[in-house]
Amino acid sequence: MSANPQSPIQHTVTDLVVHRLVKEAQAPAAVELRASACTLDDAAVRLVERLCTHYAGRSSKVFGRFEDDEEGFPMSRLVREYVVERSSDFITLSQRMMAQLQICAHDEELDASAFVIIARISEGGTDCLWVALIGECIGSAINGTLDIADCSYLDFSSLRAAGRIDLAGWQRGDERYISFLKGRGDVAAWFKRFLGCSDVLVALKETKKLVLALNQFVETERLEPPVRDALLQRAHGYLDELGESGEPVALDEIARQVWPEQAERLDTALNAEAIKLNSGFVPDRRAIRPLVRFSASGEQWKLEFDRSGLQSGAIQYDRASDTLVLSGLPDYLKRMLLEG
Numbered sequence: 001m002s003a004n005p006q007s008p009i010q011h012t013v014t015d016l017v018v019h020r021l022v023k024e025a026q027a028p029a030a031v032e033l034r035a036s037a038c039t040l041d042d043a044a045v046r047l048v049e050r051l052c053t054h055y056a057g058r059s060s061k062v063f064g065r066f067e068d069d070e071e072g073f074p075m076s077r078l079v080r081e082y083v084v085e086r087s088s089d090f091i092t093l094s095q096r097m098m099a100q101l102q103i104c105a106h107d108e109e110l111d112a113s114a115f116v117i118i119a120r121i122s123e124g125g126t127d128c129l130w131v132a133l134i135g136e137c138i139g140s141a142i143n144g145t146l147d148i149a150d151c152s153y154l155d156f157s158s159l160r161a162a163g164r165i166d167l168a169g170w171q172r173g174d175e176r177y178i179s180f181l182k183g184r185g186d187v188a189a190w191f192k193r194f195l196g197c198s199d200v201l202v203a204l205k206e207t208k209k210l211v212l213a214l215n216q217f218v219e220t221e222r223l224e225p226p227v228r229d230a231l232l233q234r235a236h237g238y239l240d241e242l243g244e245s246g247e248p249v250a251l252d253e254i255a256r257q258v259w260p261e262q263a264e265r266l267d268t269a270l271n272a273e274a275i276k277l278n279s280g281f282v283p284d285r286r287a288i289r290p291l292v293r294f295s296a297s298g299e300q301w302k303l304e305f306d307r308s309g310l311q312s313g314a315i316q317y318d319r320a321s322d323t324l325v326l327s328g329l330p331d332y333l334k335r336m337l338l339e340g
Helices: 042-056 075-083 090-106 167-172 188-195 203-220 225-245 251-258 260-270 308-312 331-339
Strands: 011-022 030-032 062-066 114-123 126-142 148-166 178-182 293-297 302-306 315-318 323-326
Touching (some): 011 042, 011 090, 030 090, 075 167, 090 188, 148 188, 178 188, 251 260
Antiparallel strands (some): 293 302
16 A cells, blocks of 8 residues: 655555563563554555654664574564565464564663554565554544544654565575664664664774765865864864764764754764664764865875865965965975976
8 A cells, every 4th residue: 555645755654563562671572463464555654654754854864784693683584484485475474573572672671661563564575574663642622523532643742663674685695684773772682682683883884874974065065165174173073072082973973063053954864774884883083084184196196185275275276277276385395396
């Protein structure tokens, strides 16, 4: 069933079920299982649309892949049996997932009771398996006779946790095909264990991805050179401080530090699903140099200079003649040029 046509990404719900996890602090976890899939009516589709939209708008997603140890982390085996071997159907998969969720939540000293939405969704042609833990809230409703009554509803502000498995990417052998985010409460560690997600970070690689994303953003926004250079300079300064102190990056903090005037726009760009940026890595100070420095080489030359040189006029590019003019050359270089 297709979703709201106004959505920028078309979602088609293949299967959907809602179970319940019951977990109170200092108490064992229990589950309440639905025996069959939910009807894919308009209400179900609106729920999926809201989940996908809410997820896309959240910062600090973590990306990874299945752990190799299927005994300790059985999610990959459950998914393979359902998607590839087809030895289980969607409801069987969902109930097995709930059994694993119960195990992972069992020893946690926290209140994690929530409705568990499990769905298979096609997102613009990408086949994905979703799981989300959403709390409930009591609100007020007005019935047909204008009487007031209590009603229970899903509270997305109480999103406990959510994860998304790109089934197509998994089958292709992509490097990362799982993403998840932490909702309210301290659930990230056990939810990650439930997903069987390995999110080993490589600082240099992640830093290069972040630098590329920032450069793409300033180009896409067509910022004026002074604004662009100031944004990239602030980004370099902030990331350099983190790298020097050994502090990890929090993606939802970068935009506020780097471009506070339009933080939401930058935050949206950095958290785009296609980029797959992780939080939690310490910036590699070598990899952030391209934010403030240009470097290039030809067959007979090599050049490196700061962006600030373009602003001060010490370096000038003449597009018409395709030449670069350097001013204020040091004496030793002038002597070498004269002698050469």
